[in-house]
Amino acid sequence: MTLELGLFVVLAAVAIAGAISLILARHPIRSALSLIVVMVALAGLYLLQGADFIAAVQVIVYAGAIMVLFVFVIMLLNAGEEERTSWSRMAHYAGIPLAIYLTVQFAWWVADGASALGLPTAPAESESTRRLAHLLFREFVLPFELTAILILVAILGTVVLGRRES
């Protein structure tokens, strides 16, 4: 059991535990915390695969800003525990086994198909940030500028939506 495999198993176990906790938790703040745990575990997995910059961006942007937004909204709306209605109980008894079967089958197909892939050809490169920046600002400069406009539109939309009707 190499160190890399050991780290993978630990991080994967944490990610799956977080995802299951997201589904099973009754209070939305616990779900939010579980999702943050999943994101940090995924950042660790990105690091394990040599994607340093993406791991940092995942923690700074996704876990550190987007999830803060979620936590704020949950706190502001004072979301309480989920209620169990008759519809939701029926859905649970009938649907959960089927959904679990579908997930396991999907994972099985992926594992089956992906086992044909060999190990990665080249080792994880260093200086990946510099090469990533070259890619981002040359081949992908148009999508980059478009996402800037997208964020501007999102800001405007949020401000308009958040205005109180007077």
Add this chain to the structure above:
Amino acid sequence: MVSPSYYLTLSAILFGLGVIGFLFKRNVITLFMSIELMLNAVNLAFVTFSRQWSELSGQVYVFFVIIVAAAEAAVGLAIIILLARNRQTLNVERINLLKL
């Protein structure tokens, strides 16, 4: 060396768990978080394939997915706040009328 099929299986499991959360949870914010979980699972698949074929543009796609998820989360949460204000509930089963 960890085979990429392990990462892809993990990605599939997380995606499946996200779908389960989306279908079975009642709180609208938790639904949204399940969507984010699905996006994260897809990001993991992108990074895995980017390493598999030494194609750095996979990481660029992850970058864009994160940015778009940020914009989507902002607008989506603003809509959720409006929804909570107008319907006084966060339970999707009770938000079933187009007009109050």
Add this chain to the structure above:
Amino acid sequence: MTLFEAHPLLLVALVKTGILLFLALTAVAYLSWFERKVVGHIQSRLGPYRVGPHGLLQPLADGLKFLFKEGVEPQGADRLVYYLAPFLALSLALSGLAVIPFGPAEVEIFGVRTTLAVAEVELGLLFLFAITALGVYGVALAGWASNSKYALMGGLRSSAQMISYEISLTLSVIGVVLLAGSFNLREIVAAQQGYWFGAVPRWFLIPQLVGFLCYFTSAIAETNRAPFDLPEAETELVAGFHTEYSSFQFAMFFMAEYTAMVITSCLATLLFLGGWESPLPTTGAWAWTVYLPTVVLSGGCVLLLVDALRHHRGWARGVLALLGVLLGGAAWAVAQPAIHPLVQGPFWFLTKVFLLLFVYVWVRGTLPRFRYDKLMAFGWKVLLPVATLNALVTALVVLLRESGSLAGGLR
């Protein structure tokens, strides 16, 4: 073969972490003493002086008090989150210390040559920003889990302030990254070597003065220190997000805040003040400056001995005299040629960090508090545009400089 024999670096990392944790927690405890003394003297009073000579045992007394105090848990508080929040704040703050390099030298621990940093991370600067980004959760969750109006308001305000100033914090540092060409903290310090005109050190403080001021202001706001401490000031929202915490959890928040102060000061030193580079040249006519650590330590020894013999009686006199003798011994040890080059880097690094911490405390004792809406307006409407402009202008200058020397543009 045990895990440690297969991976000796793990054992070395553990040892370094242990040493660093011990030093950091002691430093944080005595930073609180330092702050109380300095703020006291600014306000024409003495600060703590009863518990031990010059109040030096005050942190110890406070620590004991926190340990033995009753922990009160508010009714209806979410227990998991309530106990998790201070733990999260403190552990995140302490893990930021892992990537800070203290000097250029290499030491040998258990036969393995390592550097003076717990972890050498290629993207060290981004790691520190990630830690800062996650630090918001400690505050937000603490405010929410306390099931109290004051705590919730304080927590929301405090975390909103933290995420707002985090943006200008990150942007103000982009200029330094552009000038140094790397996110690696060692390379950023290495880019600040040398002197202009043989006399002025090449620290990024001079070309990036605006960046430094933006960074320092954002850092004060990010760590919720005065004058940006409205969400946790005693006269305002009771005590903000840590209202409902007592005993050891409060101590954890307290330590987390001081540790964040130390980390931002260390980062400012590395990025803007040349890290471990000496401001004075060390060659030629200035070769005597390499003995400055010895001079400082022996000065401290003399001060302590004089103070012990003149002003104190009984056991205080003994303890202070002992400390003075220890400092004298350290001064002698540092002057030995074997240990000598090892100490140079950390000495200058710690001196600069100490100066920045003094500025933090000085600013707290001097400036009045910002009102919350003015605080947010300042962050978004003043610091963010200034930091962005700084990044833009620096990028332009770097581009013009490089395109002048590279043929054919940016290939």
